[in-house]
Amino acid sequence: MLPDPNSLYGPLDPAPDAGYENAPPRMGFFTDTSVCIGCKACEVACKEWNGVPESGLDLLGMSYDNTGALTANSWRHVAFIEQPRPAGHRTPPFAGTPTDGSVSAASAAAAAGTSERTGTDPGVPTGTPSAAARMAGGGPADVLGAIAADPTAAGRGDAGPQFLGMPGAQPPGRGTGVEERTDFRWLMMSDVCKHCTHAACLDVCPTGSLFRTEFGTVVVQEDICNGCGYCISACPYGVIDQRKDDGRAWKCTLCYDRLGAGMTPACAQACPTESIQYGPLDELRERAAARVATLHERGVPEARLYGHDPNDGVGGDGAFFLLLDEPEVYGLPPDPVVTTRDLPKMWKRAGLAALAMAAATVAAFVGGSS
């Protein structure tokens, strides 16, 4: 059987392409961040079920997030972003509220310098302080334009309550009086392996340790992986990671063992707000589109889907998201592209270079007199 013309890039149903006959429908996650409450039950449930080792007990100084990033020892990661801008619903009670930055650029910058010994490599590396300072003010690409019109939020944060990486015990404004009260919103997102349609990690794995399951997900076989690390640099999302003590690569399996038994993955099972929804991908995409429409109707124009589109750079994600800001705010790449899209061109260039090398050698030996 000839491989699908879209095997390397483009819309595709991955399980039949991987050779499964009568594969079950492709399963996945839809993570609706608009209802995430940041409880981290998903992180805990994942560790419990999959026997994932502890990932360090330390404070990163960045908000409630002390996990830092997806690593070999954290297969779910709840991101916390505090933004100096009104929450989605611009209801009358908020109208006259003084708005002010609540995240101090200084503390975000200091938090960027922290890292955690997760026992994995590269684990949670430190960030760039100046880049972190900017997140307090949002980005130039803001959908609402709120920050574009109000670019000093990062700087002005210094005048408001100081954010030391831990939220205060009181609501904003109560301790400081109404004049100093701030308006801000929390963004919380439970990040996970995206189980891409075109999974670069799987494509580049030289041992066949990574494989496509009949559910269209991507799983590492720990008895095969020899820790070459190629998948780690290939992942456009920075998901897969290496455990230092055992040298192998680990990531979310979408609870392959539970799926086989017809059960819901541990994180989705534990999620108390149904922020993490599990099901057949087609159904989830419909549900997500309806949810975005509802949110737009209710006055949350910034709601958008991420990773749902089969025409995107990775052929659509098996785990996609509803976000309330640009993806990079959550630490997601704005336009990931599977690296193997360009692989045929790469091999062609290598072939040409190899020919040039052979020709140069022939010329060097034939061409001269000495």
Add this chain to the structure above:
Amino acid sequence: MTPPGPVGDRFRRFRERLAAEGDDRPQVSDERRSTASGTAATSGEELASGAVATSGGDHPNDRGTAASSRRGDLTARRSTEAGGRQGRRGRRRGGGEELRVPEAEFTSYYGRPILKGPVWKWDIAAYLFTGGLAAGSSLLAAGGQLTGRPALRRAGRVTALAAVSASAVFLVKDLGRPARFHHMLRVAKPTSPMSMGTWILTAYGPAAGVAAIAEAAGVLPRHGLLGLAGRALPPIGHAAGLLAAGTAPALATYTGVLLADTAVPSWHEAYPELPVIFAGSALASGAGVGLLAAPPAQAGPARRMAVAGAALELYGAHRVETRLGLLSEPYRLGRPGRLLRAGRLLTAGGVAGALLGRRSRVVGALSGTALLAASVLTRFGIFYGGVASARDPRYTVVPQRERVEARRTGMDLPSDRAVPPAV
């Protein structure tokens, strides 16, 4: 839950660092001030910006003007912030080149990298060199073998075996589970350059080994069993040498695909050039072996190989340092920049020495050494340039954001992500 010791320590250090960030930031030495420091701003600038902020909030209709007056304040703050950052960098690395780079605008999650940087250590960069050296040496040896230049043949074959053995050691040593190196032989996957490379090495390594062993024919006794072996070895070595030379170009150039077929921004975008650089670098290092080992009378082909290799290498390196826009930056800054610049100088010097000192054994040997060193430096420069690009979210976010914006404006669609990417 959390053990009190390390957490307390870490948090105290965090606060101290915050306090020591500089005078332009509020002093946060006491946690009690966390809620009250709104009134305890530490400088005139802080008070001014606070006042503007309050008035801006009180009069929502005035937001436009308030915002424009604040913009200047922000610019000042950004510049001091950039100064602080450069100061820290300068202290840590002692490199001053970063000062000239304008800060790219992008948002990120606490400034942390999006990608996981390569877990490959220096030994993979070293393998890039030894693999290329083996390939270049085998080509040199085959040329010497076919044109009757025994010095080139012998040096090339011996170097190829040494280099390919070192390559195997580096590659196995870098695995997380070295004992499982043979799992690479389970599959042959064209989508995995590492798998292809494994098979190229599997074909090349034994051939190069046999060719090198055949060189022992000269020292074997003329009679007896060993004498028989001595007579059989040269033709076997001849065939093995040609086989090794046949796979050598693939060995030298697949590593370019190996690096490019990753999400590491500066490697991936350099995919047209990396095989060219590596081919050139391999030729130059092979030529370096020839210049070192052969008398000037036999070294003519090595000199011409050096010229060709240097031309490819310099052309490719120049392209990656200029063509990729923001993604060229990691190849120009810091340690990778220094490595690549030094490599370029040594390449130029080596070629010049090879051409000008064609009658002198000493100059030839020096040129050969320079070419070998240049190859090492170039490989490490390219390797660490990519590593640097993966560690800074700027190189991930900015080009991708540009792509999204270009699509959005170019195709005149609303701010919807459901836009097919341009191929």
